[in-house]
Amino acid sequence: MEMDDGGGGAASSTTAGNEANSVSLRHGRSKVMYQFTQQNLPACKPVLSPAWVISIFFAVGVIFIPVGIVSLHASQSVVEIVYRYDSECVPGPLRSNKLAYIKNSSIPKNCTKFFKIPKHMKAPINIYYQLDNYYQNHRRYVKSRNDKQLLHGLEYHDIGSCMPEDVNHGHPVVPCGLIAWSLFNDTYSFFRGIDELKVNRKNIAWKSDRDHKFGKQVFPFNFQNGTLIGGAHLDPNIPLSDQEDLIVWMRTSAFPTFRKLYGRIEEDLVADDIITVKLLNNYNTYSFSGTKKLVLSTSSWLGGRNNFLGMAYISIGSSLIFIAFVFMLLHIKNPRPYGDTTNLSWNWKPMSS
Known part of the structure; x- marks a missing residue:
């Protein structure tokens, strides 16, 4: 003869499942905290190649110069006595x-x-x-x-x-x-x-x-x-x-x-x-x-007359483009393919006697 447990088995299994989830959650949090305190959390560690560095400097410079010109024009449009x-x-x-x-x-x-x-x-x-x-x-x-x-x-x-x-x-x-x-x-x-x-x-x-x-x-x-x-x-x-x-x-x-x-x-x-x-x-x-x-x-959309912001954007943008060209010339003169580690100091072999 089968006996009906009145749903008690289902309730106990649900409770057991919740406890298991709670334990798993606590374990997961403790693991994350351990990785955080030990500085072992996964992170993005980009290795920038010369081409990437040159491109970033050049792109930021190209963006900054027009922004500086627009800001300087807005400042110069202000009439001040x-x-x-x-x-x-x-x-x-x-x-x-x-x-x-x-x-x-x-x-x-x-x-x-x-x-x-x-x-x-x-x-x-x-x-x-x-x-x-x-x-x-x-x-x-x-x-x-x-x-x-x-x-x-x-x-x-x-x-x-x-x-x-x-x-x-x-x-x-x-x-x-x-x-x-x-x-x-x-x-x-x-x-x-x-x-x-x-x-x-x-x-x-x-x-x-x-x-x-x-x-x-x-x-x-x-x-x-x-x-x-x-x-x-x-x-x-x-x-x-x-x-x-x-x-x-x-x-x-x-x-x-x-x-x-x-x-x-x-x-x-x-x-x-x-x-x-x-x-x-x-x-x-x-x-x-x-x-x-x-x-x-x-006043203009930028406020009162203040040439500093526009001049700062133009100066920084020009400097970044200049640095990008310098890096590009150095890279052309002394190229190093990505991943080539033969020229690193810690890979040098001592000279035999």
Whole structure:
């Protein structure tokens, strides 16, 4: 008489199979780990022949040179106007003592200049201010800020890192620190004939900075209220996340010469247009022998004018092609068939006595 095991045999065989698979998997993993630790894993070990090396160098060089030419052409298509105004905007009798001029608040700092548009400039036209010999990367200057206060305002009290611009008249300063205190405060207005060119100062800062680093409910408080005024004032009724000139300024530069975006002109400028610039020369760069420049620039698909990338591609591509030709001449002069090991030093036979 046959007895029905009720499926128990099938269940036990399935369990045994799962255990076997688990053991096999663990064994496989341990084997792989052993091969990895002993550096015995299979790997691709190409043995490059002279023909392969020459072909790779030549192919990369042929690719790099057109890329460099296209990048250089894009950079050269950018129209850029750079105008230095820090010396010319000082009245003639005061140019021998520029520091006294900039510190004397009773002397007007208005300045009017004219320049001619050399080529057609397609909107949007970026407006930058450029500062030279300004070390924003100085260690004490970079540390003189508090990111948590910029995000939470007066709710955050530990602002000792902002010294000496942390407290004024017994109250905390928002935003604190030397970076905010030294905010750039020159202003520019542009006219074509009698018509003023509107400057759009929105969306000049990084979106990530506006959304995540500066609080939407944090307002300036007790700012520029000390005995020594550093730079621009801030509107206490506008939150820090909307004060984009401050956000742009507080992204410090790594180099002593840098440009920061001031705004954009949203209409085309035609060649030979005469542009009138009315500016306020407020910012003190004379105490450290710095310079100030106004820059108008269009942009291409590659960004602003920068010839380095194109020149680098062309130089590297040309060098690779030159090296490929040198290798080819050496290979033609002294060929060694692939796999020939007779000339290797460890295969030399000692000379018999």
